[in-house]
Amino acid sequence: MKECVGMLLAGGEGKRLGALTHKGAKPAVPFGGKYRIIDYTLSNCTNSGIQTLGVLTQYSPLELNRHIGNGKPWDMDKKSGGVTVLSPYTGKTGGDWYSGTADAIYQNIHFVDQFNPEYVLVISGDHIYQMDYQKMLNQHKESEADATISVIEVPWEDASRFGILNVSENDRIYEFEEKPKMPQSNLASMGIYIFTWEKLKAYLLEDACNKMSSHDFGKDIIPMMLQDNHKMFAYRFNGYWKDVGTVKSYWEANMDLIQEKSGITSNDKNWKTYTKDSNLPPHYISQHASVNNSLINSGCFISGQINNSVIFRNVRVEQESVVNQSIIHPQVSIGSNCMLERVIVMENTVIPDGTILQIGEDEDPLVINNEILGGMLTPTGSGK
Numbered sequence: 001m002k003e004c005v006g007m008l009l010a011g012g013e014g015k016r017l018g019a020l021t022h023k024g025a026k027p028a029v030p031f032g033g034k035y036r037i038i039d040y041t042l043s044n045c046t047n048s049g050i051q052t053l054g055v056l057t058q059y060s061p062l063e064l065n066r067h068i069g070n071g072k073p074w075d076m077d078k079k080s081g082g083v084t085v086l087s088p089y090t091g092k093t094g095g096d097w098y099s100g101t102a103d104a105i106y107q108n109i110h111f112v113d114q115f116n117p118e119y120v121l122v123i124s125g126d127h128i129y130q131m132d133y134q135k136m137l138n139q140h141k142e143s144e145a146d147a148t149i150s151v152i153e154v155p156w157e158d159a160s161r162f163g164i165l166n167v168s169e170n171d172r173i174y175e176f177e178e179k180p181k182m183p184q185s186n187l188a189s190m191g192i193y194i195f196t197w198e199k200l201k202a203y204l205l206e207d208a209c210n211k212m213s214s215h216d217f218g219k220d221i222i223p224m225m226l227q228d229n230h231k232m233f234a235y236r237f238n239g240y241w242k243d244v245g246t247v248k249s250y251w252e253a254n255m256d257l258i259q260e261k262s263g264i265t266s267n268d269k270n271w272k273t274y275t276k277d278s279n280l281p282p283h284y285i286s287q288h289a290s291v292n293n294s295l296i297n298s299g300c301f302i303s304g305q306i307n308n309s310v311i312f313r314n315v316r317v318e319q320e321s322v323v324n325q326s327i328i329h330p331q332v333s334i335g336s337n338c339m340l341e342r343v344i345v346m347e348n349t350v351i352p353d354g355t356i357l358q359i360g361e362d363e364d365p366l367v368i369n370n371e372i373l374g375g376m377l378t379p380t381g382s383g384k
Contacts, residue, residue: 002081002115004137004194006050007105010038010125011058011098016246019346019367025057027125028064029250030329030347032257032266032273033295033310036067037244038125039275042083046074047271048133050121052081054111056104058088058097073274086111100215106204112197120200122193122217128253128264129190129241130271136235137194146199146230147222149173150192152237162188163218165234173232176222187234190241193217199230240264251344251365254310254327258293288319304334318353326365343368352377 014026021029027038045053053076057064064085070076071083086108088097098104105112105122112120119140121133131150140148151165159180165187166175177183203221207213213220225232240263244250256262266273283300285291290305299314304321311317311328318336327344334340335353342359345351346369355377359366368376 002052002117004050004052004119004121005112005115005117005197006045006053006121006123006133007108007112008038008041008045008053008055008123008125009101009104010055010064011061011104012124012126013059014126014245017244017250017367018247019369019372020247020250020344021060023060024063025059025061026245028067029244030312031128031244031250032254033297033312035266035273035275036064037128038064038067039273040128040130041123041125042068042071042074042076043271043273044123044129044131044133046076046274048131050133051076051078052115052117053083054108055083055085055125056087056098056108057085058104061085061087067276069276073276075274081115084111100213100220101217102204102207102221103215105200106208106215109201109204112201117197120195120197122195124191126245127190127241127243129237130239130264130268130273131192131237131241133192133194136192139233139235140194140196143233144231145194145233146196147225147232148194148235149222149232150190150237151187151234152190152241153186154188156183156186159183159186159188165189167234171234171236173226173234176218176226178218187236189218190237191218194235199225246364247344247367248364251327251342255308255325257310258295258308286319289317304336304338312347342366345369349373 010027012026014021029037031037076083164177164180164183164185165173166185167173207220242253244253256264283296286303289302292307294306294309296311297313301316303319304317307324309323309326312330314330315328315332317334320336321334321338324341326340329347331348332345334351338351338355340357342365343357344365344367349369
């Protein structure tokens with residue numbers, strides 16, 4: 001018996017990320033110099049003592065499956081429990097795509113039941129944050145809740161973009177509003193839930209029989225439990241949290257990593273962020289180079305100027321080139337006399353000598369790969 005089993009939803013297609021998710025799921029997108037987005041949630045599980053985890057994949061899962069492997073980097077290569085990658089093709093319905101977040105858990109009831117847990121943690125693989133799930137579980141047990149939902153205070157002007165929870169003085173939830181036009185609260189759901197398993201299982205079985213349901217936690221399961229007056233509480237989270245669902249938010253989260261006061265870091269010795277080890281040699285910075293306030297991963301050759309940027313492994317930047325406020329994915333080669341500002345360069349892209357791509361602060365950062373770049377450049381190498 002496991003006290004708490006985690007179920008990590010990692011099937012997001014991430015259409016708003018454009019080319020970044022053209023060939024893979026959003027949780028597999030590279031992040032922060034050497035990680036992938038999902039590493040933050042997986043590391044949260046490791047640091048929180050969640051030792052049994054099901055990872056539910058769907059859209060283009062190959063790269064994600066390779067990255068997770070047997071879960072060894074997160075100390076989840078266990079014979080009893082550990083991490084298990086689940087797909088819709090092993091579900092009870094015999095191969096259907098998941099039709100919603102609740103349906104994803106429903107199709108894998110058999111996986112949860114084999115561990116006979118008292119509680120289930122439902123989390124997502126496409127947010128950047130560092131959170132101790134054990135503290136949330138402790139509150140869930142102390143309040144004898146049927147469901148606990150993690151919330152974060154958002155600016156009032158942004159509240160209408162989120163699922164908002166209205167709570168009483170003791171943080172008991174009495175109403176859930178999906179993107180309300182006139183929000184009564186600024187407590188936004190983070191999409192992190194802890195349920196008492198027997199209660200959730202009953203609602204999943206009922207919801208699966210409802211042909212009118214969208215089989216979603218926010219739209220269906222939570223409103224049903226509230227309607228039936230179950231004990232549901234908000235868990236207030238005060239740390240850094242960002243949904244990296246757009247190109248701009250993805251760029252902002254990477255830039256936050258290199259700001260000391262942002263509240264997010266990958267170098268906290270007390271809360272480590274784990275990933276698949278690439279075992280590459282140290283990076284090399286030539287005497288001609290200048291590096292300011294940037295993250296640079298292993299195996300790089302830097303001979304140009306790097307400012308406020310995130311540089312992944314095996315990147316080459318030649319002399320007289322400037323990279324400013326940009327994210328450079330692995331295996332990228334940047335020629336000489338280039339100027340890149342507020343761009344995201346995808347893996348294996350080759351930037352020709354003399355390329356100039358500068359994006360203004362009033363525009364979303366530009367995502368480029370070899371195909372996109374070939375359609376943009378004029379014969380002189382400057383962007384159109």
